[in-house]
Amino acid sequence: MNVNSCAAGIVARRHPVLILLLCLLAAADARADKYAYGEDFARVGHSWADAGPPLAAAVLYSDPGVDQSDSFRQQLAALEDSEGPYSDALAEPLTSLGRYYRASGDLEQATRMYRRALHLVRVNDGLYSERQMPVLRELLAVYRDTGDLGALDQRYEYYFRLYGKGQPPYTAVRLQAALGYLRWQREALRLDLDGDSVRRLQHLYRLNEDLLQATATDPSVSLAHYRDVVLSQVRNLYLLEDRVRPRLEEVGRVSGAPQFAQQFDQQDFDQRRLENLQRGALSRGSELVQELIGRYDASAEPQQVARLYLELGDWYQWHNSESRASQYYARVVELLTANSDQALLREWLGQPVELPDNGAFWQPPPQVNDQPPLVLEVAYDVSARGRASNLQSIEEDPAHAGKANRLKRALRKIRFRPRWVDGVAESASVRRDYQLFD
Numbered sequence: 490m491n492v493n494s495c496a497a498g499i500v501a502r503r504h505p506v507l508i509l510l511l512c513l514l515a516a517a518d519a520r521a522d523k524y525a526y527g528e529d530f531a532r533v534g535h536s537w538a539d540a541g542p543p544l545a546a547a548v549l550y551s552d553p554g555v556d557q558s559d560s561f562r563q564q565l566a567a568l569e570d571s572e573g574p575y576s577d578a579l580a581e582p583l584t585s586l587g588r589y590y591r592a593s594g595d596l597e598q599a600t601r602m603y604r605r606a607l608h609l610v611r612v613n614d615g616l617y618s619e620r621q622m623p624v625l626r627e628l629l630a631v632y633r634d635t636g637d638l639g640a641l642d643q644r645y646e647y648y649f650r651l652y653g654k655g656q657p658p659y660t661a662v663r664l665q666a667a668l669g670y671l672r673w674q675r676e677a678l679r680l681d682l683d684g685d686s687v688r689r690l691q692h693l694y695r696l697n698e699d700l701l702q703a704t705a706t707d708p709s710v711s712l713a714h715y716r717d718v719v720l721s722q723v724r725n726l727y728l729l730e731d732r733v734r735p736r737l738e739e740v741g742r743v744s745g746a747p748q749f750a751q752q753f754d755q756q757d758f759d760q761r762r763l764e765n766l767q768r769g770a771l772s773r774g775s776e777l778v779q780e781l782i783g784r785y786d787a788s789a790e791p792q793q794v795a796r797l798y799l800e801l802g803d804w805y806q807w808h809n810s811e812s813r814a815s816q817y818y819a820r821v822v823e824l825l826t827a828n829s830d831q832a833l834l835r836e837w838l839g840q841p842v843e844l845p846d847n848g849a850f851w852q853p854p855p856q857v858n859d860q861p862p863l864v865l866e867v868a869y870d871v872s873a874r875g876r877a878s879n880l881q882s883i884e885e886d887p888a889h890a891g892k893a894n895r896l897k898r899a900l901r902k903i904r905f906r907p908r909w910v911d912g913v914a915e916s917a918s919v920r921r922d923y924q925l926f927d
Contacts, residue, residue, distance in 0.1 A: 671700075691759040719777050723800065727849035778797055811874050844903065896925065
């Protein structure tokens with residue numbers, strides 16, 4: 490027997506808690522190397538759809554200073570007189586009146602109009618009518634405008650149930666509803682909406698996984714929709730990697746292995762399940778994207794396939810696996826060069842990009858009292874390996890010195906997608922403005 494392995498075995502038998510503590514510390518250190526870019530700050534001008542839905546905006550009337558509510562109400566009264574209070578024809582003017590109230594800032598009245606319009610659509614078309622979709626989206630937007638996130642959460646639950654709860658048949662509307670619900674769950678996690686991130690993350694991951702398994706073999710599901718389901722789960726894996734932590738505080742209170750074993754057995758089931766998922770997160774994310782790439786045949790647009798290789802390269806780069814990431818970035822270069830798409834190649838790989846570049850952690854707070862956000866400018870170098878160095882604040886206000894130092898420390902932790910020139914990763918110097926969220 491090897492002397493070192495024999496010695497390790499003796500230590501493990503005599504000090505099992507010490508060995509476990511060292512393993513947990515190593516796991517925590519590995520997770521600390523993956524920075525949640527977008528959570529505390531983001532580059533000015535960058536935004537991602539995952540932090541906010543593409544909901545319908547309020548209609549801006551040509552002369553918002555003129556009160557048009559009387560005109561809308563007269564139209565409604567005339568329709569009610571001629572066709573009755575449950576006429577299907579009332580839904581559209583009610584929705585228009587809701588838009589008017591929302592544009593005017595009267596969110597309470599807007600909510601009433603939208604809810605009445607929904608009720609009429611259900612009465613006339615049935616509870617599961619797809620004609621509710623645009624009205625529901627506008628109602629969700631109003632709840633977001635009011636800041637009533639609890640009500641918004643409840644409405645998303647209703648929205649999800651209304652359109653099939655992620656079950657077949659997978660029409661475009663039902664899949665859009667399921668994907669919108671999954672996106673909201675990630676947003677609610679980032680907002681720590683109910684203080685129970687373990688339960689919500691477990692629910693989110695399991696639901697997305699079930700949807701993946703069901704849509705993977707359903708011939709009615711388009712490749713574009715299946716791609717969206719896959720990339721949704723990849724974003725969930727980013728969150729899982731960041732949010733799930735080893736519970737070192739329990740280890741610190743342990744005086745012996747039997748007591749620790751007893752406490753470990755009593756850990757919450759969802760927490761333990763997430764910890765198990767986290768251990769296989771790197772391989773699971775890679776497996777998902779590679780399987781998706783395999784579904785594209787020779788007739789596929791090279792840009793679509795290249796975008797997935799870029800996703801795969803970013804996944805490995807964020808996990809500090811530079812050699813694997815470089816293989817996939819090189820594939821992006823190969824595909825786009827063969828397609829003579831130099832503009833897209835410059836957009837994706839012409840400059841260093843902070844990772845992850847998908848908004849998995851981005852949740853900017855609402856602006857308060859019309860105060861401008863704090864923006865700091867930093868100049869630095871990014872190596873061919875995707876690491877920042879030589880960071881310098883530009884025209885730093887002494888009042889912001891502490892935040893500027895925290896920003897620079899954070900930038901040192903971030904993994905970047907490096908710049909690629911002529912098919913090779915190389916270093917680059919950048920000068921960027923960042924908006925701080927705290």
